[in-house]
Amino acid sequence: MVWVFCAVCLDGSLPAYHLHRGSGAGATNWLLQFEGGGWCNDVESCLIRAGTRRGSTTLMNKQEVFSGILSNNASFNPDFYNWNRVKLRYCDGASFTGDSHFRNKSSVLYFRGQRIWDAIITHLLPRGLAHARKALLSGCSAGGLSVFHHCDDFSRKLPNATVKCLSDAGFFLDAKDIASNFTMRSLYEDLVTLQGVEKNLNEDCKASLANPKLCFFPQYVLRYITTPFFLLNSAYDVYQINHILVPPSADIQGLWKSCKTQLSECNTAQINLLQGFRREMLRASLFIFRGSRRDGMFINSCFSHCQSELQPTWLALDSPRIHNKVHQSYSMFLFSQYHYHIKHFSRMKVIFVRLIGVFVQTMAEAVGDWYFGRNVTKLVDCPYPCDRHCHNLIPQIAQNDDL
Secondary structure, rough: HHHHHHHHHHHHHOEEEEEEEEHHHHHEEEEEEEEEOOOOOOOOOOHHOOOOOOOOHOOOOOOOOOOOOOOOOOHHHOOOOOHHHHHHHOOOOOOOOOOOOEEOOOEEEEEOOOHHHHHHHHHHHHHHHHHHHEEEEEEOOOHHHHHHHHHHHHHHHHOOOEEEEEEEOOOOOOOOOEEEEOOOHHHHHHHHHHOOOOOHHHHHHHHHOEEEEEEEEHHHHHHHHHOEEEEEEEEEOOHHHHHHOHHHOOOOOOHHHHHHHHHOOHHHHHHHHHHHHHHHHHHHHHHHOOOOOOOOOEHHHHHHOOOOHHHHHHHOOOOEEEEEEEEEEEEEEEEEEEOOOOOOOEEEEEEEEEEEEEEEEEEHHHHHHOOOOOOEEEEEEEEOOOOOOOOOOHHHHHOOOOO
């Protein structure tokens, strides 16, 4: 763990990151990964958070296991294994965007997420990042949300590099819950106000909306991001099901308790609501990405959350795949159209025949193809329950708010 000065976590401790150096052909390439871990949107929740590993580096593990997209094993991470890989520890509670503080007679809270981001980048630039040839900014969950807010800034800081961005499970929707309330919107609005986030949100987005605080949501800011962007998300993201579609405040009687922990317990009406949530996510993402050749997406139908950091979901023998993609290629056939005298050359006509077939990809392959320009990658899975490759993680995640 490397500590960084010029910024502080919620409790006043120094922010930090982990670095695993690249080698060989990847020695000048960099992958930065924002850690996830939810948010705090009022003084009470932030005071609690400041006393945990989510608000203080003094309480964090000093060593981290790098797996999935951070792995240094070529078999498990063939496109990025030998890059410089950095994990930015999350300790501010606002996806690295805040710039404020709270103080009363007994407590102080530092909302310095934006300064933490700036300080870590400033620390890394003279340590090789400034000379990067290729760079990828990524993150999971609340860290995936961070990518939306820092992608273009990262690109500006590396003017001589090929810079792209990847958000995993960070496409949090501004959607009504089952009680017709905007529960997530209220949380984000409180967070933006408390932590002084609004001044750090995208200016073009803020100018386009009557309520500029909504620019904390990815669906509103994404259209203004100019750096190539990849969306990796589940259409049935279990964190969003538990906190946006069916938050505890909207299910006081607990009618969804069984469904949220065991899919087979969902009734027809509940399944229909889940399918509606999937359609809403696809509308929000496809509306922006339709027709774009620079951007990519991998939206599967697994009940999961954060897939790029876990080896079984990133790349393994049984990792999730999307197999409804039609791969089009063109083969050239030459054949003689007209024959003349034996002393003359035959006139040849070039015929292009379109070959169409099913093309199966893991998320690791899809991200690699997109980053390196091997293919235009926009993969959307068929609706639940058609995908048999899924690692459905509902039982573990449904009870865990610390994501």
